[in-house]
Amino acid sequence: MAKSLLSTAKTILPLTSSSPSPCPSSSPNTCIKSNSSIITQCKAISESLRLSSPIITKRNLTINLTTILTLSLADKGFFDAEAAILEAEDDLELLERVKKDKQKRIERQELVSASPTETAYLQELVYKLGKVGQAIKDNKLSVASSVLGSTTNADYIKQVNRAFTKLSSSPEEKTEVDTFNSALASLITSVSQRDIKSSKIAFVSSVVSFEKWTTSAGLVGQLQGL
Structure with missing residues (x-):
């Protein structure tokens, strides 16, 4: 609305800014009235814009x-x-x-x-790890070696891995199985070499990974000795 009024004002205002055209001598009263009307309109528009x-x-x-x-x-x-x-x-x-x-x-x-057979394999592993741990603690690595065996091809290890395969269902569980097998292999080697320090480290790693797997696999409370 304001823009429209400004446009109208711009159209009308030039008429007042220029010099008023001389009124015809024949009608001076008409000219005066016309100019007065224009000025009145401009004032009205200006007041309207202001208000x-x-x-x-x-x-x-x-x-x-x-x-x-x-x-x-x-x-x-x-x-x-x-x-x-x-x-x-x-x-x-x-x-x-x-x-x-x-x-x-x-x-x-x-x-x-x-899976009672697979559970029995795992239970046997728990017993073996318990004996090995006690032998390492007593610094009797020859006893630990006789329990573990000299290689990872022992029957009990194959049986344990069959149980792992059957009872593992998630990638995390399979990862723990791999970690356990690696630690167990290191444990067998360290014990065979009568390296007490390495045997302790490998034993702890084996037990930790096995416990993680049993927890994830839902075997907590199913195996004695853990």
């Missing part, structure tokens, strides 16, 4: 303040509702995760219960 701007600004300010207040109150309710929805979704995700973990534990227990 219209503050009114519009004040009205816009009132509307903006009302809108901001309304939106802020509405946003508070919206964010509260959104937070409640997100919290409910988190609870549902947690519940679903708990259900999946429980189902996984049940399946693991069923697998272990259905």
Whole structure:
């Protein structure tokens, strides 16, 4: 609206800025009335422009303040509702995760219960590691060597690896199996060479990796001596 008025003013104002054309001598009264009318119109337009701007600004300010207040109150309710929805979704995700973990534990227990032979192999390994640990502690590496055997081709190691293969289901468990086999090989070598320091290090590594695997595989409480 203001731009329209300015455009109109620009169209009209040049008529007053230039020198008034001389009135025809024949109608001086008409010329005076015409010039007076133009000046009156310009004053009216100028006054309209001066008054219209503050009114519009004040009205816009009132509307903006009302809108901001309304939106802020509405946003508070919206964010509260959104937070409640997100919290409910988190609870549902947690519940679903708990259900999946429980189902996984049940399946693991069923697998272990259905694998008594493999469990017996692992139990024998626990007994052997216990004897080896005590022998290393007593610095009797010859005793430890007789329990472990001289190579990784011993029957008990093959049996243990069959149990590992059957009862391992995740990449992490398979990684622990590899770590255990590597540590066990180092243990056999160190004991055979009568290297007490290396034997202790390899023994600890073997036990730690085996315990991690049993925990992940759900065998905690199933094997005695751990």
